[in-house]
Amino acid sequence: MVAEKSSDRQQRLDSFLKAVEAAQQLQDDIMKYGLDAAYLYCDDVDGDWLETWGNDDDEPGYIEKITTFLESDDVVAVKVRNRLQDKSLDEIIAGLEYCLSQLKEEDRIFAAKDFLVGDIVVSGSSRASGNSDFDEVELLELAEDLIERLTEILG
Template identity: 75%
Template sequence: MINQEITERQKRLEQFLQHLESARQLEDDIMKYGLEAADLYFEDIDGDWLETWGDDDDEPGYIEKITTFLESDDVVAVEVRKRLQNKSHDEIIAGLEYCLSQLTEKDRIFAAKDFLVGDVVISGNSRASGNSSINEVELLELAEDLMEKLTDILG
């Protein structure tokens, strides 16, 4: 367990160092070449990519997919709407985005459970709503189903 944790930390540190080195190289190239450095990093920079941006995006975006799911007759979506009826649509989407942003599946599920209970999870702060009569097992199952469905929908 300890070796696995150290290995995971080492991998994240190595990845961070690689990103840092790439950023330093970009900064050096900008200092050395000025605006011409963009040619080193982008193909077809003078093309019409800006004018055609989004033309091939027939698939709905991230928020549209979450919204479509929440408005569907899916059993999980209905239960989520029922539990979060006092929250606005934007608050629900923001809360779900926060839950999905957690690094591990376990953290995502527990963040979703807290969100479904009514705990405030935005910005990493948590404030319990004090509703202890809710069945923890049912909430965890719903949170797990919710995260599984959203992960499948969003890819």
């Protein structure tokens, strides 16, 4: 068991050192060659890859899937839109992307709850609603449903 831990730590350290060396080499190449260093690291620098980005995908992208969900008649989507009616669709998508970027599922749920609560915080820690215990439970359930639905949609 002890040998496994030290082996794992050594592997992580080796991996980290390789990454640092690669970053230092990139920095040295940029200092030496300037913008031409891109030719050392990219195969098709002068190609039309930026203009054709996403053309080879038939399936809608991440943002399109979230947008379609938010604009749908799904019960969760309707609740989220009603809850965040003062926010634009772009703001909602950005907030949801942040929530989904959390590593643990519990963190995603609580980030979603915090995002949904954002519009009811009144100066300080007081809330606009008098029945805050019910609101907290309701918001947590909505956050759980939202993260579950987005996970299903995005795969």
